[in-house]
Amino acid sequence: MRTAVSAYSEVPSAGKVGPPMLIVIAPADGRVIDTVPAHTPDQVRDAVERLRDSSVLWRSLGVVGRIHWLYRFRNWLQENRSGLVSLLSLETGKPETETEAELTLTIEALDHYRTNAADFLGGKLPQAAMRPGAAMQLAVAHHACSVVGVIGPWTYPLALAMFDALPALVAGAAVVVKPSSQTPLTMRAIAAGWASIGAPAVFEVVAGHEAGPAVLDQVDYIRFTGSAETGKVVALRAAARLIPCCLDLGGKSTAVVLADADLDKAAASIALGGLANNGQNPNAIERVYVESSVYDAFLAKLVDETAAFGPVLDDDTAVGVMTSAKHIDLVREQVRDALLKGATLHCGGTAIGHSFEPTVLGDVDPTMAVLTQQTLGPVLPVVRVAAAGEAFELALRPPGAPCVSVWTSDAAVGARAVGRFAPTPVGVNDVSVHVARPAPY
Missing domain, CATH: 3.40.309.10 (Aldehyde Dehydrogenase; Chain A, domain 2)
Structure with missing residues (x-):
């Protein structure tokens, strides 16, 4: 059995044309699983611009239209279950019993948001807590950001990224996911599956070390899961642009x-x-x-x-x-x-x-x-x-x-x-x- 020095490597592509490539290595035996392009900041910007344009149509479908595509995507997940479980196991080193459970969690999350989307997104008329006699009514409505960025971890690379991506899609936002460079393959397969069903082009995956900061510089809202140290960097970068962020940080x-x-x-x-x-x-x-x-x-x-x-x-x-x-x-x-x-x-x-x-x-x-x-x-x-x-x-x-x-x-x-x-x-x-x-x- 050969031991890998790292679970992935980032090396220049052949010659001087094109971006670096991520070499993804199987933790179990050190063999190369695949090589994938590492996105440059310009490529990330182009991807977010495409998503921003597509998000207009996506929002116009309304919640019923979006749920239609999420239901078709759910069917694709079920039809490709075996391959996704095997790929996730291969790139994480987890046994397939663990990765099967992770995919099940993803489908359960999809069902949860699909079933409750109308209630979650419905307008509300809260009681106005104003001075007595004031003739005022308040209405609360929800409007999606155009593009939501999700930066995911290597611990649960499928489930934790999709837990953030799915509600954003249901709400009418486009989503760009930047998975860990340790484990980019399953999320790339998920994005390819979304495209294969003919769904609107509102879901993309970018990869590589430069992609994370570039996502932060382009999106309208950021969801980050990872270490507290990196979370501080994410929060400061989001604050510099005055965009909202949500951090799910590790501890002990x-x-x-x-x-x-x-x-x-x-x-x-x-x-x-x-x-x-x-x-x-x-x-x-x-x-x-x-x-x-x-x-x-x-x-x-x-x-x-x-x-x-x-x-x-x-x-x-x-x-x-x-x-x-x-x-x-x-x-x-x-x-x-x-x-x-x-x-x-x-x-x-x-x-x-x-x-x-x-x-x-x-x-x-x-x-x-x-x-x-x-x-x-x-x-x-x-x-x-x-x-x-x-x-x-x-x-x-x-x-x-x-x-x-x-x-x-x-x-x-x-x-x-x-x-x-x-x-x-x-x-x-x-x-x-x-x-x-x-x-x-």
């Missing part, structure tokens, strides 16, 4: 284990919540705070559960390859940094090809990057705390927790935790908030 989801918890259930569930899909779920558990009196007992149980996530026989693995070779380097460096600063390695800790061993770190503290920076890998850092109050305070510290689970037998403590972390989703003795599929709405 948390589990809190209190002294009265069922430790067996907590350990098994936290291992699942942190290691499923190699920890590449944006909601995966990346910090575990444990009360001191049960710290050692819990840690031993967590190590046993984590060991069960190693490879098994044949081609089926509980932890498979990671999508991004570059990201494996980040995970390796976070583990190395923690060990140099005094953390203890209880299992795992090693990258093998495009996989990273399920890892448990003990004696972790806030000086370590593994506790303060998003990991998106199969690493569970465990922190000893004196009491519940300390654990809750630490869980609220930056970079923030997309979701939290609290493990306790005291229902009142669990209820207070829900209120303390609101509006963050909280599971009490439940890890589903960490492993549930990303919600389309």
Whole structure:
């Protein structure tokens, strides 16, 4: 098996004519899957101008006309389901059971917006909260932006991009998607499918490192999913143009284990919540705070559960390859940094090809990057705390927790935790908030 240096490369095309090409490499075995053009800023501008022109016709169809084309597109997705699932599996390294679920999510999101579009887009007449006796009525109507830009991640390259693209299309906007350069192929296939059914030309995909900033410079509204660091750049660039943006940013989801918890259930569930899909779920558990009196007992149980996530026989693995070779380097460096600063390695800790061993770190503290920076890998850092109050305070510290689970037998403590972390989703003795599929709405 050959190990790829990176999950993709960007190289100049032959000669001096034409844009660079993205070479997309399969994470599973390092072979080249395909090469695709990397768009220049001028090409992105031209694409957005085409979309802007086409959006006029698209809006004029009305919601019924747009739903007609979305229904035909849904049929195309179903008819090409097998090929899309295989392609998504090939470029992400995920097993087809995972990519099948991701495509299902996309279709479910389409059905949701298709079914509820008229209600979502209908005008409203809210009560006017003016001074008594004022003769005034308010009406709220929705008008789509001409072109919406979607910058998607490599973690769920199909579902998370389409969760943003579909409501924009339903509303009457044209959409340009810039997928991660790690995983551009499935979204390109989706755009080709949209064109193949004869739908209005209001959906395009652009690729390459220069394409993201160019999209930001051209569209009327931006949706971004990714790291907080890149999100800051996106927000500033959107602010400079005074265009609205919506950011779905990563963080470090948390589990809190209190002294009265069922430790067996907590350990098994936290291992699942942190290691499923190699920890590449944006909601995966990346910090575990444990009360001191049960710290050692819990840690031993967590190590046993984590060991069960190693490879098994044949081609089926509980932890498979990671999508991004570059990201494996980040995970390796976070583990190395923690060990140099005094953390203890209880299992795992090693990258093998495009996989990273399920890892448990003990004696972790806030000086370590593994506790303060998003990991998106199969690493569970465990922190000893004196009491519940300390654990809750630490869980609220930056970079923030997309979701939290609290493990306790005291229902009142669990209820207070829900209120303390609101509006963050909280599971009490439940890890589903960490492993549930990303919600389309």
